[in-house]
Amino acid sequence: MNNEINQYLKEKKQLIDISLPEYITKLRAPEILKKSMVYSLKAGGKRLRPILLMASIEALGHDGQKGIETACALEMIHTYSLIHDDLPAMDNDDLRRGQPTNHKVYGDATAILAGDALLTYAFECIAGIDHPDIDNDMKMALIQKLANAAGPEGMVGGQQDDLTAEGKSLTIQELQSIHLRKTGRLLCFAVEAGAILGQANEQQAENLSDFAKHLGIAFQIKDDILDIIGDEITLGKPVGSDVTNNKNTYPKLLTLEGAKEKMNKHADAALHYLKAANVDSYRLQQLMGYVLDRNH
Ligand SMILES: CC(C)=CCC/C(C)=C/COP(=O)(O)OP(=O)(O)O
Ligand SMILES: C=C(C)CCOP(=O)(O)OP(=O)(O)O
Numbered sequence: 183m184n185n186e187i188n189q190y191l192k193e194k195k196q197l198i199d200i201s202l203p204e205y206i207t208k209l210r211a212p213e214i215l216k217k218s219m220v221y222s223l224k225a226g227g228k229r230l231r232p233i234l235l236m237a238s239i240e241a242l243g244h245d246g247q248k249g250i251e252t253a254c255a256l257e258m259i260h261t262y263s264l265i266h267d268d269l270p271a272m273d274n275d276d277l278r279r280g281q282p283t284n285h286k287v288y289g290d291a292t293a294i295l296a297g298d299a300l301l302t303y304a305f306e307c308i309a310g311i312d313h314p315d316i317d318n319d320m321k322m323a324l325i326q327k328l329a330n331a332a333g334p335e336g337m338v339g340g341q342q343d344d345l346t347a348e349g350k351s352l353t354i355q356e357l358q359s360i361h362l363r364k365t366g367r368l369l370c371f372a373v374e375a376g377a378i379l380g381q382a383n384e385q386q387a388e389n390l391s392d393f394a395k396h397l398g399i400a401f402q403i404k405d406d407i408l409d410i411i412g413d414e415i416t417l418g419k420p421v422g423s424d425v426t427n428n429k430n431t432y433p434k435l436l437t438l439e440g441a442k443e444k445m446n447k448h449a450d451a452a453l454h455y456l457k458a459a460n461v462d463s464y465r466l467q468q469l470m471g472y473v474l475d476r477n478h
Contacts (some may be wrong), residue, residue, distance in 0.1 A: 187468040194233045194246075199224075201254050205307060210273055211299070218288040218296035222261050225279035226418060230401075230473070231372040232257045238376020238390060241461040249379050251311045252324055255304035256375070259332050259370055262300035263341075265293050272345065273427055280418030305329070316379065323378050331367035340364030349428045357430050358399065365405070366398030373397075382461075389459035393466070396452035401473050403445040406431040408477070410438065416478045449474055 202223045234254030236246030268275040268283040269290060275283055285293035308324050330336055340363025347360065373394035377387040395435050408417060409424045410433055424431045432441035452470055456463045 184305065184468075187465075187472055190465065190468070191228075191472065194236060195229045196230045196407050197250070198232045198253060198257060201250060202257060205254060205258075205303070209303070211222075213301055214288070214292060215295055218292045219300055221281075221287060222265050222278075222284045222296065223258070223300075225281045227257070227261070228476075228478070229257060230469075231260055231368055233375050234369065234372040234394075234466075234469060237465045238373045239380040241390075241459075241463060241466050242376070242380030242382055242386070243462065244380045248313060248315060249376060251307050251313075252328075252375050252379065253372075255307040255425060256328070256368065256372060258300040258304040258307070259328070262297040262304075263332075263337060263368075265297040265300070267341070269293060272341075272349060272425070273423060275420055275423060277414070277419050280415075285462070299333070320378055322447075324375055327374055327378075328371055331371040336363050336367035340367070344429070347430055350430075352430045352435070354432075354435055357432065357435060361399060361402040362395065365402045369398040369401060370394040382459075386459050386461055389471060390453045393452050393455040393459060396448040396455065397470055398474065400445045400448040401451060403432045403441050403448070404474060404476065405410075406433055407441055412477065418478065445474065 203220050206220050206223065209216055224236055232249075235253045235256060236249050239249045240246045264278055265284045267273050268278050269285055273462060276286055277283060281287075284296060288296065303329070305325055308328065310319055312319055332338065340360050343360045344364050347356070352360075368410075372388070373390050376382075377390050382390060406424065409421055409431070412421050414421050423429075424434070432444060436444060448471060453467065456470075
């Protein structure tokens with residue numbers, strides 16, 4: 183990864199890392215719940231979704247800072263999904279973001295509630311945005327899109343189908359349908375929210391959304407690949423858990439080489455739509471390079 187994008191990622195990550203816990207500490211809520219929420223928010227994470235959101239605003243010529251509340255809300259929802267995904271009733275993982283999983287530290291009940299709290303509070307954060315260039319229509323559009331992306335038609339539905347499919351063999355189309363929802367919809371929301379806040383026109387918004395769809399699949403394929411060839415220390419989460427949990431993955435269906443080929447095809451398609459969006463695509467293109475080259 184070159185120094186320039188490295189620096190950009192570092193600066194944006196720092197901004198998110200500082201902002202996120204501030205939202206929680208000011209809450210009037212049980213201390214143990216707040217601790218559990220902050221624990222997972224502070225545990226690390228690449229902050230890919232909030233960075234993508236702010237970079238999309240910038241690609242449309244606006245200040246990325248305009249998206250800070252929405253970016254934090256999105257990261258809260260992503261973090262909730264990881265807390266719940268790690269629970270014994272789901273993937274039963276002990277390590278996340280290089281730390282013991284939330285339920286290992288706070289117990290299953292508080293981990294469930296911390297996830298619930300992050301999910302619901304995220305919407306409160308967007309509803310409460312106080313910015314001269316963000317009106318109620320924009321907030322309503324953000325809330326509606328985020329609820330749909332995270333909910334039964336989006337991430338939650340994808341997670342359900344993923345769990346139901348454990349141990350069964352799927353076609354590539356079925357696997358893709360799961361991933362478009364389970365992982366793809368939140369990544370898509372990052373770019374779509376950027377389009378709303380950056381006041382994209384219809385053609386820009388459509389092409390950016392297609393860019394994000396392909397990026398989301400490429401991201402998930404990379405995640406599956408890293409689960410095989412990555413190492414636990416760098417990843418901060420267990421490797422080989424897809425095989426342990428009998429998960430359907432791209433390498434399982436296509437072989438490792440076939441999965442890499444598919445990832446590159448989606449990267450090409452993403453690039454095509456990014457160009458068609460007619461925005462300042464420099465950073466988004468660099469971010470895509472980062473997603474595909476990452477080792478964690
Ligand atoms: C509603 C819920 C709980 C949604 C979970 C969504 C999600 C993307 C989990 C991680 O997927 P993964 O298990 O493929 O990734 P990892 O390897 O990081 O656990
Ligand atoms: C959606 C998936 C595959 C879970 C991990 O997402 P990330 O790889 O973005 O996890 P963090 O960096 O936020 O921990």
